[in-house]
Amino acid sequence: MKVKQDEDYHLRLPVTKSDTLFLYCSVVTAELLLVATGSSMVWPSPVLGKLGSNDTEINPIGRQITTVEISMLTGIPQFTSILGLLLCPKLSDIIGRKRYLFLAGVVMLISGVGLAFSKKIVYMIIMRCIFGFFGVMSVVPVYIAEICEDRNKGKFGCYTGMLHQIGHLFGFIIGPFLSVKYFTLVITAPLLIFICVFPLMPETPVYLLKHSKIQECKASLKKLRKNKNDLELELDLKKLEEHLKNEPKGKVVNLFKKREHIFGILLSLLPIMLKYCSGVTVLFTFLAPFFDSAGTNLSGDLVAIIVAVVKISFFLLTSLIVDKFGRRRMLLISSCSTAVPLCALGIYFYLHHIQSPAVEYLQWLPLTGILATVSCFGLGIGPIPTYLMTEFFPADLRTAAASIINSSGNVMIFVLTFFFPIVTEQLGTEWCVWFFSINCVAGATLIYFFLPETKGKNYSEIEKLLKR
Known part of the structure; x- marks a missing residue:
C-alpha cells in the first residue's frame, strides 16, 4: 500500500494508542524465562540446608555436602554463565531473537528436570551450568525492546527487573516446604508454559527488517499493533526503516x-x-x-x-x-x-x-x-x-x-x-x-x-x- 504523503493527514493521526493485549502477552511470555532464572538464582538458599542433612529422605545425595562442594555448586555456574553472556548476543543476531529464546527455554527446561532428579553433586553442578549458560537476561530485554514502540519501551523494560525479583520471591516461598526434587520441578514449570505459548508470539519486527524480510515484518507489526490501521502500520514500518538505515554498525x-x-x-x-x-x-x-x-x-x-x-x-x-x-x-x-x-x-x-x-x-x-x-x-x-x-x-x-x-x-x-x-x-x-x-x-x-x-x-x- 502506498502511503499518502500529506502532512495534514499525518497531524490527524493519533499520537498514542493503548497497548494491545497481544503485546502484553508477548512481553509476559518472554519474561517467564526471567522468572525461572530468578528462582534458579536463589535455589541454593532453601536447598543447601537439605543437602546438609543426614536424613536420606530429605537429602537426595545421601550425605552431608562439604564446604568445597557448596562453593562449587554455587560458584561454577556463575563462571560458565560468563561465556553465555559473551556468545548470546551474536547468536541471537544470527538465528533470531524468537528462535534463540525458544531454544534457550527448551534447554533450560531439560536441564531443570535433570537437576531435579540428580543425586550426585557433580550432576547438579553440570545441570546448573547448562541452565544458566544461555544468558537470557541479555537477550530477553532486546526482544522486548524490539517488539515495543519508543513510547512504551521504558514501561515494559522496567518489567524485566521486576519479574526477576518475583522469581526470587517465588523460590523463597515454596523452597522450604518442598523436597529438593519437587522444588526444582516447580520453579522449572514456568519454562514449560513458555515453551507451549511462545511459538505463538512473533519474531521482532526489527530483526525481520534487518534481514530484509519485509512481509514477515509487516505481519509481525500487525499482530503486535492490532489497534492501528494499515496506514499507521506503514508509517511505523517506514520509521523502522529510517532508524535502521541511519544506525551505524x-x-x-x-x-x-x-x-x-x-x-x-x-x-x-x-x-x-x-x-x-x-x-x-x-x-x-x-x-x-x-x-x-x-x-x-x-x-x-x-x-x-x-x-x-x-x-x-x-x-x-x-x-x-x-x-x-x-x-x-x-x-x-x-x-x-x-x-x-x-x-x-x-x-x-x-x-x-x-x-x-x-x-x-x-x-x-x-x-x-x-x-x-x-x-x-x-x-x-x-x-x-x-x-x-x-x-x-x-x-x-x-x-x-x-x-x-x-x-x-x-x-x-x-x-x-x-x-x-x-x-x-x-x-x-x-x-x-x-x-x-x-x-x-x-x-x-x-x-x-x-x-x-x-x-x-x-x-x-x-x-x-x-x-x-
Missing part, C-alpha cells in the same frame, strides 16, 4: 578506539562492581543458611521471604523516583546507607562468635540489619547500574559494551560466591560482612569523585563529559 573493537568509550566502560564498571561487591547478591544466594547462622529464633526461610518482598518494594520505589533525584545522588545515598547495616551485622556476628552475653539483647539486629541492607541496596546500587551503563555508549555499541561489562560483573559474582562459604568457615561471617561494608564506602568515594550525573542528558551531552 558497531563492533567490540570500536569500544577501545576512542578515549570516551574507554572511560564509558570504566565508569559503567564502577557501579556494577559496587553492586556485587556490596555482597547483597551473594547474601541472597546463601540467605537462609546465613540467617540461620545468626542463632536467632526466626527461620532463615521465613526471613528470606520477607527480605524478597522488601527488595521488590524498594526496586519499584526507585523506578518511580530515580528520574527526579538523579542516578549519581541515589547511588551515593544507597551505597553509604548500605554500609551502615552491614557494619552492624558484622558486629553482631562477631559478638555471637565470641559468645558475648550482649547477643541475648540483640536478637532483633539480624532481621533488622538484613531488611535495612536490602532496602538501602534497592534504593540505588541494586537497580540503577544495569541501565546506567547503556547511557555511556551510542546505540550501535551498547550491546557489545553490555556483554563486556556484564561478563566482568559475573566474574566478580563467581569469585565472591565461590569463596564466601570457605572464608566464612575459616575466618567467620563477621569478616565477610565487614568486607562488604568497606566496599560500599570505597564505592561511594569513587562515585563521588568520578561518576558524572546523566539525568536528563542525551548521549551527545554525556559524550562531552567523557571527553573532558
